[in-house]
Amino acid sequence: MFIYLWHHAPNAYGGLDVKKRDDTVQKFSTFLSFQGVNTHLNLIWQTDLQLERHIKRLVQTSSEVSPEYWAHYFVKIVKLYEESGQQLSPDCFNKATAHLSSYLQETCLWAAHKTLQRFSFIRHKYPLDELFQIANLAINPPSRLFKSFDIEHPQANLNAYAKTAILRFTSNFIYTQDIEAKREKFSDYGLLKDLTAKELKEALFARGINSIDCYYLAWQCFDEMHQPVYNPTSRAFNLPSLQLERITSYYNQRCHEFKLASQSTAQIQEILSTCISCARDYRTKKFTSLNDYDITDYNPTLLETLIQHEEWQETQLIIKELFLALPEQAQLMLKLWHGLSLTQNEIAGAITSKYPDIKKQYQVARYLGKCTRNLLNSLIYHWQMHSTEVKVDDYNVEVIKDAMNDCLEVYTQQEFFDTLDRVAQTNIIDSISYSLIENDNTIKQNLISALKAEIETSMHLDVNALDAVENKLAILFDNWLINRNNYL
Secondary structure, three states, X not given: OEEEOOOOOOOOEOOEOOOOOOOHHHHOOXXXXXXXXXXXXXXXXXXXXXXXXXXXXXXXXXXXXXXXXXXXXXXXXXXXXXXXXXXXXXXXXXXXXXXXXXXXXXXXXXHHHHXXXXXXXXXXXXXXXXXXXXXXXXXXXXXXXXXXXXXXXXXXXXXXXXXXXXXXXXXXXXXXXXXXXXXXXXXXXXXXXXXXHHHHHHHHHHOOOOOOHHHHHHHHHHHHHOOOOOOOOOOOOOOOHHHHHHHHHHHHHHHHHXXXXXXXXXXXXXXXXXXXXXXXXXXXXXXXXXXXXXXXOOOOOHHHHHHHHHOHHHHHHXXXXXXXXXOHHHHHHHHHHHHOOOOHXXXXXXXOOOOOOOOOHHHHHHHHHHHHHHXXXXXXXXXXXXXXXOOOOHHHHHHHHHHHHHHHHHHHHHHHHHHHHHHHHHHOOXXXXXXXXXXXXXXXXXXXXXXXXXXXXXXXXXXXXXXXXXXXHHHHHHHHHHHHHHHO
């Protein structure tokens, strides 16, 4: 038996609208299979006949209970066998393990797509099907996955728990495979040029540096002023003195904006060196072996459970409403940032003619920071109004912010996908299959050009304002094709 998946619009599965398995028997006896290559992948459900027969017998004895009941039932079997194997037969344990693996297939797909988005900065990108296989490593054996899951707890949410654990596992796997190679690739100043603002912030916090304004400003000034002149494979951070003086001068011109003290060239050198050290530690932090890694040492908080599972769609609706209430400039910049993944420098270049006050990267950063804070405060207000049992502390603020950014990415990217749908319908005759577009460079380039023109027109940007970011439009186009071809 084969049950096909298809895609319409983003939802709780990390941006994939998956046709859910219809009943309990399917949920515990079918497995996802990727067929095809590249953007021509088809996702199908394949049935394990032995598991199907077994779960049918169980369901007949208790036809009224939910799939979640059976998931908890199989977890209990797995945990009991691990604690005292003599009380259960190996066959009973093996069947429970296989049923749980089947049940968690959609969660693995969600984690795979989420990981694909999270690690988009890695130049070697894992395809979705490979990430899905990595996610499946996390659930085999399920005894490891649910080792720390308190099944007796009244608020224990198995699905939310599994999401957190599997995503952490896949993230850990990518770090162990790719970050070490990336570390060796970059020189010290090359690493700073490659670093994102989010990475720098997390790297500094990981080192215990909480007052980060001077570090962040120094990094911004470096990023704008520094032009590499030495061998990029050199590991030494040894800026030419003239460049360092210019960076210091630029820093001191701007420091009053953030109420910071001026710095000498030696102090700027020290600040940048600290940024480099923190970034290297962050990108190359030591992880335990995947075989020994306890992926289940963390129980989701109530807020994470609400955001990740039960209230995801409500959160999306709230954020959409808050987004549409923003000024036009804020909406435009957030769309470019989250929907097209433009850097702050690229955003400045695209909109400077429309908004002359926005010319520099730091001005974009300041404006986006203000928009994000306002959205976050509004979202927190909604959570406090409707989820009074949730305490919004510093940690939960970060959880809410992550959920907000995820929703913004899904919402804004889907707007661009909708634009591409209209562009394609206008520029492609019906006899041309969407699956053939990627192999026809002429059609593909024409559609990307039409998309660029449509965005420039709809956002009231100058003609050719997006010329410098056609690579980002090409990435969006490829993702659009994947969404169409994989899930139709």
